[in-house]
Amino acid sequence: MITIGKAINMGLRRALTEDPKVLVMGEDVGKLGGVFRVTENLQSEFGEDRIIDTPLAESGILGTAIGLALRGYRPVCEIQFDGFVYPAFDQITSQLAKMHSRSLGTLKLPVVVRIPYGGGIGAVEHHSESNETYFAHTAGLRVVTCSNPNDAYWMIQQAIQSDDPVIFFEPKRRYWDKAEIDEAAPSLGLHETRTVQEGNDLTLISYGPTVRTAIEVAAVCAKEGRSVEVMDLRTLSPLDLAPVFESAQKTGRVVILHEAPTFLGLGAEIASQITEECFYSLDAPVLRVGGFNVPYPPARLEEHYLPDLDRTLDAIDRAFAF
Amino acid sequence: MSELQLVQILSPEGELLTDPEYPLEISTEEIRALYRDLVMVRRFDVEATALQRQGELGLWAQSLGQEAAQVGSGRALIPGDYAFPTYREHGVAWAKGVPPEKLLGMYRGINHGGWNPHDNDFHLYTLVIGSQTLHATGYAMGIQRDKSNNAVIAYFGDGATSQGDVNEAFTFASVYHAPVVFFCQNNQWAISQPIESQTKVALYKRAAGFGFPGVRVDGNDVLAVLAVTRVALARARAGEGPTLIEAFTYRMGAHTTSDDPSRYRLAQELEEWKLKDPIARVKSYLTRSGLANEDFFADIEKEAEAMASKLRGDIIDAEDPYVEAIFDHVYAEPHPILEAEKNAYINYLESFAEGDMK
Ligand SMILES: Cc1ncc(C[n+]2csc(CCOP(=O)(O)OP(=O)(O)O)c2C)c(N)n1
Ligand SMILES: [Mg+2]
Numbered sequence: 001m002i003t004i005g006k007a008i009n010m011g012l013r014r015a016l017t018e019d020p021k022v023l024v025m026g027e028d029v030g031k032l033g034g035v036f037r038v039t040e041n042l043q044s045e046f047g048e049d050r051i052i053d054t055p056l057a058e059s060g061i062l063g064t065a066i067g068l069a070l071r072g073y074r075p076v077c078e079i080q081f082d083g084f085v086y087p088a089f090d091q092i093t094s095q096l097a098k099m100h101s102r103s104l105g106t107l108k109l110p111v112v113v114r115i116p117y118g119g120g121i122g123a124v125e126h127h128s129e130s131n132e133t134y135f136a137h138t139a140g141l142r143v144v145t146c147s148n149p150n151d152a153y154w155m156i157q158q159a160i161q162s163d164d165p166v167i168f169f170e171p172k173r174r175y176w177d178k179a180e181i182d183e184a185a186p187s188l189g190l191h192e193t194r195t196v197q198e199g200n201d202l203t204l205i206s207y208g209p210t211v212r213t214a215i216e217v218a219a220v221c222a223k224e225g226r227s228v229e230v231m232d233l234r235t236l237s238p239l240d241l242a243p244v245f246e247s248a249q250k251t252g253r254v255v256i257l258h259e260a261p262t263f264l265g266l267g268a269e270i271a272s273q274i275t276e277e278c279f280y281s282l283d284a285p286v287l288r289v290g291g292f293n294v295p296y297p298p299a300r301l302e303e304h305y306l307p308d309l310d311r312t313l314d315a316i317d318r319a320f321a322f
Numbered sequence: 323m324s325e326l327q328l329v330q331i332l333s334p335e336g337e338l339l340t341d342p343e344y345p346l347e348i349s350t351e352e353i354r355a356l357y358r359d360l361v362m363v364r365r366f367d368v369e370a371t372a373l374q375r376q377g378e379l380g381l382w383a384q385s386l387g388q389e390a391a392q393v394g395s396g397r398a399l400i401p402g403d404y405a406f407p408t409y410r411e412h413g414v415a416w417a418k419g420v421p422p423e424k425l426l427g428m429y430r431g432i433n434h435g436g437w438n439p440h441d442n443d444f445h446l447y448t449l450v451i452g453s454q455t456l457h458a459t460g461y462a463m464g465i466q467r468d469k470s471n472n473a474v475i476a477y478f479g480d481g482a483t484s485q486g487d488v489n490e491a492f493t494f495a496s497v498y499h500a501p502v503v504f505f506c507q508n509n510q511w512a513i514s515q516p517i518e519s520q521t522k523v524a525l526y527k528r529a530a531g532f533g534f535p536g537v538r539v540d541g542n543d544v545l546a547v548l549a550v551t552r553v554a555l556a557r558a559r560a561g562e563g564p565t566l567i568e569a570f571t572y573r574m575g576a577h578t579t580s581d582d583p584s585r586y587r588l589a590q591e592l593e594e595w596k597l598k599d600p601i602a603r604v605k606s607y608l609t610r611s612g613l614a615n616e617d618f619f620a621d622i623e624k625e626a627e628a629m630a631s632k633l634r635g636d637i638i639d640a641e642d643p644y645v646e647a648i649f650d651h652v653y654a655e656p657h658p659i660l661e662a663e664k665n666a667y668i669n670y671l672e673s674f675a676e677g678d679m680k
Contacts (some may be wrong), residue, residue, distance in 0.1 A: 031586045032514035055484035055520050056451055056512050083449065087486065088491050122380045125434045126449050197526070263659060297648045299380050299431025304645050314670065 005175040007149035008038050008114075010183075013158035014078065016046050022160055023068060025052040025061055026078030026114075033198035035080055036116060036175055058084060062087070062091035065111045066099070068156045074110045074160055074298070082117040083126025096165045097140030111165045112156075117145075118209045118259050119306055120173035122299040129296055130208075130260035135167045136237040143237040144190060145169035147211035149179045151194075151234060154186035154304035162190065169236075191235040193243050202253040202316060205244060207233040207271060210257045210307065217257075217312045237264055244270065245277045250281035257312055262290035284322035289315045327526075328538050328570060331545040334598045336606030344549040350613050356544050357608060358622050359393040363413040365626035366422050369633050370412075370429070374579045377427045379635055387542070387574030390600030391507050395475065395569070398555055402443060402472040404465075406458040409447045410507075411477050418444040421638035422629065436661045452478060454487030455504065459491045462502035463560070473501040473558035473639050475551070481512025483528065484520045490632055492532040492564070501558035503551065504529075504566045507541060509573035514586040523571025529566035535563045541571030573597075580606040645671065 002010070015022045024039055024046075030053035033040030043051035054061050058079060065075035079085045085092070092113065099107050100119055119128030136143045142164050146152040152170070159166040188194060188295050196211065197218060206214040211232045218228040229247050233239065256267035271286035289307040299303050331339055331346055341667040367385050374382040385392060392413025399405065405414055420442050427436030428447060435446040448454040458471055458476030465472050482488050483506060495502050508525055510517050520526075527581055529536025535557075539550040554565035576583050608614035649664040 027512075028514045030514075033585075035513070035580070053519055056481035056515070057484040057486060059486050060484065086450075122431060124381055124428055124431070124449060239372050263520065266574050292648060292667070293659050294648055294663075295434075298428065298643060300432050300642050302431075302650050304648060309669070310674075 001178040002149045002153075003176050003178050004146065004149050004152045004171070004180050005038050007152040007181055008156050008170065009040055009042070010181075011153045012039065012042060013045070015076075015157050015160045016042065016050065019074065019160075021073050023050050023052060023073050023075045024078070025054050025065060025075055027054060027056055027061075027080050029053060029078050034078060038114070038170070038175075039078065040224060052057050058086075059086035059091050059239055062088040062111075062113070066096055066109065069108060069109045069111050073246065074112075076112040076114060076160060079113060079115045081127045081206065082115055082129040082131055085113075085115055085131065092135070092165075092167075093138045094283060096193070097138050100164070101140060108163045109165050110160070110163050112159045113165070114156075114167050114168045114170060116170045116172035116175070118171055118173060119296060119302050120209065122302070124299070125296070128302065128318065130258065130291065132167070132169055132263055133260055136234045136266060140165070140297065141237065142166045142191070142235075143169070144235050145171065145208040146234065147171060147174065147208055147232050148177065150187070153181045154224070155190055155234070158186065158190035166190075169208060170185055174209050174212060177212065188234070191238055191240055192231045193240040194234055195243060195247070196230040196232050196274065199227040199251065201227045201251055202255065202319060203229045203231060203244070203247040203251045204255050204257060204316070205231045205233060206257040206278070207236065207266075208259070210259055213307070213312065214257055217316070219314055220309065220313060221316060226320070228316070234265075239270065239273075241270065241273055241277075245274065248274050248278040249281040252281055254282075254286045255289060255315045255319055257307055259290045261293045262288045263293045264289055284319040287315045287319050328540050329546045329550050330540040330543050331549060332469055332543045332603050332607055334542070334603050336603045336610060338607060338611075341546070341549070344546070344553060346545055346549040348545065348548070353545070353604070354614060354618065356393060356397065356548070357604045358625070359397065359413070359416060359602070360389045360544060360604060361622050361626050362629060363389045363393060363416050363530060363629050364601060365599070366416065366633065367412060369578065369630040370426060371575070373426070373634065373637060374429070379426060379579075380431045381429050381578055381580060383410045383429075383578045384573075384575035387572050387595065387600070388507055388509055389413050390544035391541035391547055391569035391571050394544040395505050395551040395567070398548050398551035399475065400472070402470070403555065404443045404445065404458075404461055404472070404474045406445045406454040406461070406476045407447055407475065407611060408451075408454070408477050408479060408482070409449050409475065410479075411447075411583070414477065415442075415444055418442040420444050422633055423640070426633075426637050430640065432640060433677075452482040452487040454478070455482070455488045455491035456494070458502050459495045459500050462495065463498055465501055466498070475503045475505050475555070475557045477505050477507065479512060480506065480508040480510065480517050480525060481515065481520055482506070483525055489502075492529070492566070495564040496533045499561060499563035501561070503550070503554040503558055504564060505569065506566065507569045507571055509571050511573050511577070511583075511587070513577045513581065514583075516587075524568070526566055526568035529534035534564045534566065536566040536568065538568045538570055541569030542598045542603070544600060544604060550601050571600075653675050
């Protein structure tokens with residue numbers, strides 16, 4: 001059994017071993033191994049030239065990663081916490097995302113930006129945000145997130161292999177979740193949605209840290225005689241919604257669960273597309289459960305903010321009430 | 323990095339030195355008061371650290387070892403001078419008169435700030451590295467336009483000097499002659515990264531490139547820090563623009579209570595810095611010159627203990643925030659989405675209270 005944190009570490013190690021052009025860069029990623037130890041022992045194995053402790057400057061990390069990529073390297077940047085990516089926002093959205101298209105396809109930018117995201121760890125401000133929508137809203141970026149160790153292990157490698165920039169969101173409150181991983185071959189491509197468990201009455205869509213919540217919700221529903229199909233999106237941009245449409249057409253009811261604020265969140269886009277594609281199959285409007293449209297609250301209030309089992313069950317009740 | 327050109331007035335052994343550039347007029351009473359500040363601030367920090375260990379705080383960022391840099395600079399400020407701290411400036415907060423228990427709120431997870439910045443001209447703590455240096459510069463530009471006789475002090479760490487914001491703050495302050503003092507506590511570390519990973523030049527020398535003076539002061543010497551900061555503030559008030567002060571000090575504790583420095587630095591380094599302790603040298607000066615006796619020290623210890631136990635009581639009794647607080651201060655004016663969300667959530671919570679659970 002391996003944790004998500006360790007699985008990413010193993011995925012990074014394998015990518016570093018297989019391709020000498022892969023680099024890891026960020027604050028405290030070297031000797032310390034990152035504040036979550038995701039890059040633990042990589043520097044002692046691969047050296048300071050490949051596992052780079054950068055100066056404390058996110059714009060600098062991303063900007064130089066772009067330069068390294070232009071020179072043929074594949075940098076994997078670590079942003080220490082979700083709330084500290086913003087100093088690099090210009091480099092990511094105006095530079096990294098656009099260079100391939102500006103160069104009419106000549107320049108490749110295989111940069112991965114790893115961001116531990118989401119709340120639930122009792123942290124101080126700026127350490128609990130779910131800011132995936134900013135990046136999913138930016139054309140030119142690919143955005144993915146893992147919810148379990150096996151995906152963590154494979155998706156980080158697939159992200160590194162991608163010739164496009166990939167924002168790789170890591171569900172930090174699940175870093176210590178354990179499961180087996182299969183080192184032989186990936187079960188899915190990077191941009192594929194997974195049906196976690198099948199069901200007939202309602203489709204519950206989630207990604208990242210709330211997939212575990214969704215599985216718990218489905219178990220409670222099962223006891224109440226409601227069969228819930230759980231889907232883990234995995235890929236936030238591009239979205240892989242074909243299996244979602246198929247599921248919605250089967251169940252007729254859909255709830256989307258994520259930590260990010262619901263206003264203009266991923267759930268809004270998905271609900272809209274489901275409505276367009278599956279209108280005549282729906283028995284209820286597509287409902288969303290998510291964070292409130294407020295700054296992430298202080299730790300002692302976060303249990304109210306975070307969409308949990310009860311709030312999801314409440315939405316499911318409402319979906320069945322139609 | 324060698325300690326070149328370090329302004330020092332009180333040696334680690336407690337000998338009083340003089341620096342012609344930074345003459346310090348100070349009474350015995352003032353030195354005794356500074357000693358008290360240092361002891362109180364350290365005791366406060368020790369108590370907060372213990373409170374974190376006992377689960378009363380989620381996190382704590384220790385000021386241990388940096389008391390002289392913080393107290394010395396904080397005491398150089400006059401009423402109306404505004405301070406922009408990072409998350410570690412507990413000693414400056416003390417000098418500014420912020421009630422100590424208020425500093426614990428955000429570390430306990432009950433708020434994101436917890437004090438009214440206007441009460442003490444002490445801004446909220448800023449966790450995003452470097453941002454506050456620009457706010458300080460803008461505030462100073464306001465003071466300048468108001469033709470007020472005040473100045474601003476911006477605190478930041480050695481790691482922060484790598485951030486774009488800090489370098490932009492230097493540029494703005496320089497071109498506008500803004501009355502701001504940039505006070506960098508070089509505590510030698512930014513989490514696990516030593517100062518060498520941020521800069522190849524002594525930090526204070528960077529100021530020259532931006533067109534204003536920079537000075538390195540012994541950050542563990544409260545008298546030198548006081549003298550140097552006073553001069554910098556006087557320049558700012560006189561319309562001569564910013565100064566960069568590099569207070570050469572040491573982070574004697576972990577980065578925060580979540581950190582384990584044994585993973586990246588040698589214990590020997592801490593032992594060497596203990597010989598330069600900011601409090602010990604003032605005590606030995608006061609003792610050797612006969613300016614304070616055992617009673618004086620014992621009284622302060624007692625006062626510090628009383629402060630610590632009050633702090634403990636205050637924080638354990640601190641009320642948890644009410645749920646509506648999530649929504650209440652996001653906007654200054656009413657906002658329909660938040661009103662709707664708040665009402666819906668309160669109704670939802672009430673449905674549990676009514677035993678209306680599924
Ligand atoms: C923009 C940003 N990036 C990263 C972090 C995470 N972080 C918190 S403290 C810290 C090191 C700060 O070092 P320094 O400026 O020397 O201040 P010190 O903690 O030593 O007082 C880092 C990297 C942050 N808070 N903000
Ligand atoms: Mg530092």
